[in-house]
Amino acid sequence: xxxxxxxxxxxxxxxxxxxxxxxxxxxxxxxxxxxxxxxxxxxxxxxxxxxxxxxxxxxxxxxxxxxxxxxxxxxxxxxxxxxxxxxxxxxxxxxxxxxxxxxxxxxxxxxxxxxxxxxxxxxxxxxxxxxxxxxxxxxxxxxxxxxxxxxxxxxxxxxxxxxxxxxxxxxxxxxxxxxxxxxxxxxxxxxxxxxxxxxxxxxxxxxxxxxxxxxxxxxxxxxxxxxxxxxxxxxxxxxxxxxxxxxxxxxxxxxxxxxxxxxxxxxxxxxxxxxxxxxxxxxxxxxxxxxxxxxxxxxxxxxxxxxxxxxxxxxxxxxxxxxxxx
Ligand code: X1X
Numbered sequence: 251x252x253x254x255x256x257x258x259x260x261x262x263x264x265x266x267x268x269x270x271x272x273x274x275x276x277x278x279x280x281x282x283x284x285x286x287x288x289x290x291x292x293x294x295x296x297x298x299x300x301x302x303x304x305x306x307x308x309x310x311x312x313x314x315x316x317x318x319x320x321x322x323x324x325x326x327x328x329x330x331x332x333x334x335x336x337x338x339x340x341x342x343x344x345x346x347x348x349x350x351x352x353x354x355x356x357x358x359x360x361x362x363x364x365x366x367x368x369x370x371x372x373x374x375x376x377x378x379x380x381x382x383x384x385x386x387x388x389x390x391x392x393x394x395x396x397x398x399x400x401x402x403x404x405x406x407x408x409x410x411x412x413x414x415x416x417x418x419x420x421x422x423x424x425x426x427x428x429x430x431x432x433x434x435x436x437x438x439x440x441x442x443x444x445x446x447x448x449x450x451x452x453x454x455x456x457x458x459x460x461x462x463x464x465x466x467x468x469x470x471x472x473x474x475x476x477x478x479x480x481x482x483x484x485x486x487x488x489x490x491x492x493x494x495x496x497x498x499x500x501x502x503x504x505x506x507x508x509x510x511x512x513x514x515x516x517x518x519x520x521x522x523x524x525x526x527x528x529x530x531x532x533x534x535x536x537x538x539x540x541x542x543x544x545x546x547x548x549x550x551x552x553x554x555x556x557x558x559x560x561x562x563x564x565x566x567x568x569x570x571x572x573x574x575x576x
Pocket of ligand 1: 484
């Protein structure tokens with residue numbers, strides 16, 4: 251078996267749009283981050299595992315640092331089968347193509363890491379995977395994630411009074427805005443690539459994110475206050491374009507599936523293990539100031555009716571109840 255993993259640089263996006271999976275099976279991936287981020291490490295591990303599991307020739311071309319845009323771009327590329335073949339993606343960034351998929355990363359879905367682990371080790375999310383394949387033509391190969399999302403802002407937010415009217419960015423899925431509106435904040439869906447500038451220029455006063463990404467993209471420079479709402483433990487599917495997947499030989503499809511599952515487990519252990527460390531590194535470096543949110547329990551009560559209404563609208567009440575009951 252002869253394989254190579256390459257990081258090709260310098261090609262224009264226009265050139266890449268002419269077809270992602272070429273005859274010699276080069277699989278192009280995209281990361282919004284550099285080599286230090288858990289997503290990038292997980293995609294590198296994914297490539298290694300495919301190479302180990304597959305007897306044929308396959309090459310990986312992983313573009314870093316947002317060279318090919320952000321997740322809201324990636325989802326369009328995967329749907330159309332252009333520019334990239336695989337990536338790691340927040341479900342809430344796929345809402346345009348699949349209304350149910352954001353249920354996976356709905357704030358306050360998971361009680362704690364054990365609950366999150368139990369759900370991801372089960373097949374509870376299979377109906378959402380099926381919808382994504384049908385409506386978006388995107389295949390889920392495995393699940394990474396495990397970062398805890400908190401409020402990140404230019405001024406401290408200690409309690410509900412201070413959250414009231416807080417202008418914050420949320421991801422594009424309507425359920426994200428609905429949840430934070432129910433908490434009396436003033437959410438708006440803004441592209442991830444614009445968050446830093448929007449905070450810097452005062453268009454918004456903050457957003458919500460996990461430690462790995464706050465650190466990697468230096469969001470602390472404009473938003474140094476982290477309020478521990480712990481509202482989300484991230485679920486991040488490793489995804490491939492259905493068009494790419496169907497073009498692969500059967501034994502490479504098998505290798506890719508097995509690698510996605512194993513790389514997902516690798517990524518979950520990595521990011522959940524690093525989450526507290528990364529926050530502490532930023533505290534120690536004087537980059538962030540961390541405070542608890544007074545009365546977090548009240549937030550849970552405020553969001554449950556919003557979660558219920560969203561699930562009911564999707565016909566996913568049973569699914570939501572089964573996740574809650576795990
Ligand atoms: O908020 C976002 O759009 C991003 O936040 C982090 O960087 C990641 O969780 C990423 O997947 C995306 O959701």
